[in-house]
Amino acid sequence: MAEPLATVPDLTESGIDAGDQAEWLLRAASVVVRAEYPDIDARLADTSDPLDNDLVVFVIVSMIARRLRSPADEKSQMSRTAGPYMDTATFQTTGGMYLTKRERRWLRPGGAIRGAFSVALDV
Numbered sequence: 001m002a003e004p005l006a007t008v009p010d011l012t013e014s015g016i017d018a019g020d021q022a023e024w025l026l027r028a029a030s031v032v033v034r035a036e037y038p039d040i041d042a043r044l045a046d047t048s049d050p051l052d053n054d055l056v057v058f059v060i061v062s063m064i065a066r067r068l069r070s071p072a073d074e075k076s077q078m079s080r081t082a083g084p085y086m087d088t089a090t091f092q093t094t095g096g097m098y099l100t101k102r103e104r105r106w107l108r109p110g111g112a113i114r115g116a117f118s119v120a121l122d123v
Helices: 008-013 019-036 040-045 053-068 100-109
Strands: 077-082 083-090
Touching: 008 019, 008 053, 019 040, 019 053, 019 100, 040 053, 053 100
Parallel strands: none
Antiparallel strands: 077 083
């Protein structure tokens, strides 16, 4: 198994106390990132790729923070009634490890900045 993409001191420095789960959470978050981006280790080693190791650490730590903030036994539904009106909502509270859309953009090849096309303004 490959080394985690972040370390226990990275978690501690960011103010996250994962306790005895820290190593497991780091490995789990790293597995999720590697499943989405199998070439991430090569990209981190490649000096010509703009992927920053600190950004990857930030993503891993953010995934773990979300996991710790959202335990599996938390409420998953809400309902409100006001007169004849009723509102219900369902929340994702599985406590699972996942990447947000923004984190996926940050980690994709080519970086976060990408447009539909570009126009050369050579005069």
